[in-house]
Amino acid sequence: MKKIIMAISSSLLLGGIATAQKIAFEEYTLDNGLHVILHQDNSAPVVITSVMYHVGSKDEDPNKTGFAHFFEHLLFEGTANIKRGEWFKIVTSNGGINNANTSDDRTYYYEVFPSNNLELALWMESERLMHPVINQIGVDTQKEVIKEEKNSRYDNQPYGRIIEAVKKNLFVNHPYRWTTIGSTEHLNSAKLEDFKAFNEKFYVPNNAVLVVAGDFEKNQAKEWIQNYFGPIKKGKEIVREKFVEKPITETxxxxxxxxxxxxxxxxxxxxxxxxxxxxxxxxxxxxxxxxxxxxxxxxxxxxxxxxxxxxxxxxxxxxxxxxxxxxxxxxxxxxxxxxxxxxxxxxxxxxxxxxxxxxxxxxxxxxxxxxxxxxxxxxxxxxxxxxxxxxxxxxxxxxxxxxxxxxxxxxxxxxxxxxxxxxxxxxxxxxxxxxxxxxxx
CATH class of the missing domain: 3.30.830.10 (Metalloenzyme, LuxS/M16 peptidase-like)
Incomplete structure (x- = not known):
C-alpha cells in the first residue's frame, strides 16, 4: 500500500521542482457543523478524500481504554449500505486505496482514488458517518484483530512497551498516561452498548473535518458533499474536560x-x-x-x-x-x-x-x-x-x-x-x- 501511495505521490512531482509554494484552499461549514476544506490541484488525475475526527485515546474513559483505536478498525466492518467485508473490495475494484490511523488526539480516515471516483469516496465516508453497523459480530472480530496486533507489536516485541512505560510514569492526571492501543482487558469487558455510545458521542459531523484534495471540479464536489453529508444529523456538543499536570520538580x-x-x-x-x-x-x-x-x-x-x-x-x-x-x-x-x-x-x-x-x-x-x-x-x-x-x-x-x-x-x-x-x-x-x-x- 505504501508503494502505491509513493507512486501516486511521485507522479504529482514529475516535471516540477519541490519548492515551497503557497497552498490554496477553500473552507466552509455545513449546517450540521461539518467543516469542509477543498484544495484543488489538477496536475494529476488523483483525488484524496479524508475525514479527521477530533477523538483519540485521550478522550476515553480510564476504565475503557483502546476505544479510539478500536473504532479505526471497527468502522471498516460495513454500513447499512455496504455489506460486511465489502469495503476494501469496493475501494480496490475502483482503482483506489484507503487506510486510517489513530493518535492520542485524533482519528484519520482517507481514500486515494482516480479523480473520476470522487463521488464514490464521498458516499463511502458519509456512510461511515451516517450508517455504521456496530454489532456483536463486528466487535468480536475486531477484538481478535486488536489482540493479535497488541501481542505482535507491543507485548511480544523487544522494547515494544517502552512508550507505555514512559507514559504511565510521565503523566499522572492526563489521559496521555495510557497508550493508544489501550487495554485488551478493557475491550474484552466492554459491552456492545459501550461501543455504540462512543460512536454516538464522537462520530458526529460537528466533531470532524472533511478534506478533498486533488483533481476535481469545485462546484460538483460541493454539490456531492451537500447531498451526502448535509442530511447527517448534528451531534450533541462535546464537552471536553481539561487535564492539567503539575510541573515535575523532582526526578x-x-x-x-x-x-x-x-x-x-x-x-x-x-x-x-x-x-x-x-x-x-x-x-x-x-x-x-x-x-x-x-x-x-x-x-x-x-x-x-x-x-x-x-x-x-x-x-x-x-x-x-x-x-x-x-x-x-x-x-x-x-x-x-x-x-x-x-x-x-x-x-x-x-x-x-x-x-x-x-x-x-x-x-x-x-x-x-x-x-x-x-x-x-x-x-x-x-x-x-x-x-x-x-x-x-x-x-x-x-x-x-x-x-x-x-x-x-x-x-x-x-x-x-x-x-x-x-x-x-x-x-x-x-x-x-x-x-x-x-x-x-
Missing amino acids: IKATHIDPNIQIPMLATAYRTPSMKTRDARALDFISSYLSDGKSSKLYKKIVDEKKKALQIGAVAFNQEDYGMYILYGLPMTNFTTNDLLTEIDEEITKIQTDLISERDYQKILNQFENQYVNENSNVEGIAENLARYYLLHGDIELINQDIEIYRSITREEIREAANKYLKPNQRLILDYIPTPAKNEN
Missing part, C-alpha cells in the same frame, strides 16, 4: 522489566508543552540537533567516537495538550545506561549554557524547510496537514505560515527552551531492563 525514577530483551535500555523523558506553542518549536530544534540521525551530536559522540552505545536516538511526541521528548540508548558491553545518561547530560548542558553555532542552526533550519516542502509536495500530505492544522491547531493558515515561525526562532530562544524544559529534576529516568537472573544457591 522520577522507574523500572520496567521486559522479558523479550537481553540488553538494558536507557530511557529519559521530558514532558514538553503543547505543539501549538512557540516553545514546542524551539524544542524541535533541540531534538533535531541532539538526535536526528547519524549526523546528530549524540550519535556522533556516543556511538561513532566513544563507542559507548550500540544505538542512541530520540522520539519527539508533539501533541495537542502536552508533548514528550524521549531519549534512549543501548549501551555497549562494559558500559552502562548511567554512562549514556552522563554523556547525554553533557550535551544538554552545553545547549543550556552556550548558543548553538550559526552553522548548526542553519543546518537544522534547512532540515525543517526540506521537511515542510516534502510534506506539502503531494496532495495526500496536503490533505492531512489541512485537516491537522484546522482540527488540532485551530489555525488552518499554519499550513502556509508554520515554516515562518520556525524561521523566526532564535538561537537564544533555543537556549532558553533547554533551560526551561530539560532540567535534570524535570524528567523521568526509566531503567528498561531484562528479566533479572534468578539467584542460584
Whole structure:
C-alpha cells in the first residue's frame, strides 16, 4: 500500500521542482457543523478524500481504554449500505486505496482514488458517518484483530512497551498516561452498548473535518458533499474536560522489566508543552540537533567516537495538550545506561549554557524547510496537514505560515527552551531492563 501511495505521490512531482509554494484552499461549514476544506490541484488525475475526527485515546474513559483505536478498525466492518467485508473490495475494484490511523488526539480516515471516483469516496465516508453497523459480530472480530496486533507489536516485541512505560510514569492526571492501543482487558469487558455510545458521542459531523484534495471540479464536489453529508444529523456538543499536570520538580525514577530483551535500555523523558506553542518549536530544534540521525551530536559522540552505545536516538511526541521528548540508548558491553545518561547530560548542558553555532542552526533550519516542502509536495500530505492544522491547531493558515515561525526562532530562544524544559529534576529516568537472573544457591 505504501508503494502505491509513493507512486501516486511521485507522479504529482514529475516535471516540477519541490519548492515551497503557497497552498490554496477553500473552507466552509455545513449546517450540521461539518467543516469542509477543498484544495484543488489538477496536475494529476488523483483525488484524496479524508475525514479527521477530533477523538483519540485521550478522550476515553480510564476504565475503557483502546476505544479510539478500536473504532479505526471497527468502522471498516460495513454500513447499512455496504455489506460486511465489502469495503476494501469496493475501494480496490475502483482503482483506489484507503487506510486510517489513530493518535492520542485524533482519528484519520482517507481514500486515494482516480479523480473520476470522487463521488464514490464521498458516499463511502458519509456512510461511515451516517450508517455504521456496530454489532456483536463486528466487535468480536475486531477484538481478535486488536489482540493479535497488541501481542505482535507491543507485548511480544523487544522494547515494544517502552512508550507505555514512559507514559504511565510521565503523566499522572492526563489521559496521555495510557497508550493508544489501550487495554485488551478493557475491550474484552466492554459491552456492545459501550461501543455504540462512543460512536454516538464522537462520530458526529460537528466533531470532524472533511478534506478533498486533488483533481476535481469545485462546484460538483460541493454539490456531492451537500447531498451526502448535509442530511447527517448534528451531534450533541462535546464537552471536553481539561487535564492539567503539575510541573515535575523532582526526578522520577522507574523500572520496567521486559522479558523479550537481553540488553538494558536507557530511557529519559521530558514532558514538553503543547505543539501549538512557540516553545514546542524551539524544542524541535533541540531534538533535531541532539538526535536526528547519524549526523546528530549524540550519535556522533556516543556511538561513532566513544563507542559507548550500540544505538542512541530520540522520539519527539508533539501533541495537542502536552508533548514528550524521549531519549534512549543501548549501551555497549562494559558500559552502562548511567554512562549514556552522563554523556547525554553533557550535551544538554552545553545547549543550556552556550548558543548553538550559526552553522548548526542553519543546518537544522534547512532540515525543517526540506521537511515542510516534502510534506506539502503531494496532495495526500496536503490533505492531512489541512485537516491537522484546522482540527488540532485551530489555525488552518499554519499550513502556509508554520515554516515562518520556525524561521523566526532564535538561537537564544533555543537556549532558553533547554533551560526551561530539560532540567535534570524535570524528567523521568526509566531503567528498561531484562528479566533479572534468578539467584542460584
